[in-house]
Amino acid sequence: MAQYSLYEDRELVESMRSGDERVLIEIYNRYWDKMLAVAYNRLGNQEEAEECVQDVLYKLWKLRDDFGLSEVNLINYLSRAVRNQSFNILDSRHREKLKSENYQPAADVNHLSPERTLIVRELQQQLDNSIKALPPQCQLVFKLSRQDGLSNKEIAKSLNLSENTVKSHLKKADKEIKGNMEFLTALLLIYTFFQK
Structure with a gap:
């Protein structure tokens, strides 16, 4: 039985292809706090930040057969993925606000020429x-x-x-x-x- 806690990031990524969910659990245990900090820093909401990190880990697992690391280490990749997912959440949040019946755009909004x-x-x-x-x-x-x-x-x-x-x-x-x-x-x- 593999002890994934002893694996380097690159070995973990390669081991994901086997479909062993314990690899994902190790990545979660190893990087959850850092990923959550990046998400919370951007979103300012604990629940959305947790959901953001879960989405990134879910997508990583879905892409495990094609996923690989080159120059970048795993935490940098995950941080960038969390940042991008945070932007998606912020964009979605903004679109929902625009759809809201009570939302009135500010009169002094300066649209870029x-x-x-x-x-x-x-x-x-x-x-x-x-x-x-x-x-x-x-x-x-x-x-x-x-x-x-x-x-x-x-x-x-x-x-x-x-x-x-x-x-x-x-x-x-x-x-x-x-x-x-x-x-x-x-x-x-x-x-x-x-x-x-």
Whole structure:
């Protein structure tokens, strides 16, 4: 009888293909808390966060025959999946709110004009380029922190770094990204000012 608690993530993923549900139980036991933290951080609701994590684990199990890990470790994949599922829940929540009979859209909602949409797209592209320009280790730490919602302690543990090194990487990333974004942000402010 396999002791899945001793397995590395990659071995767990490979073992899922056997259909042994104890593999899923091990993944649940190993990563439930971290996944729940990411979901709760985005949704702000315990019940929805738990449902989100359950949905991700259910989908993982359904895809077990085709699922594999390459460069990414399992917790990073699961965190990203939880984040995406959270966005789906938030989108669904918003659509339900719009359908509600009592919902009245705010009169001052500022719909984006084509020009503003273009500027927002440019800012997003600039942000993405700034992140890609970071050194690989710094980029990974930044993504785990800002995109996957992991704490400095969790990042340090998963990458086998000290917390001070993680803080240093985040400080460097923030400084470089801020420097790269200043010009486009200034353009956006000038544009917004002249549109009033």
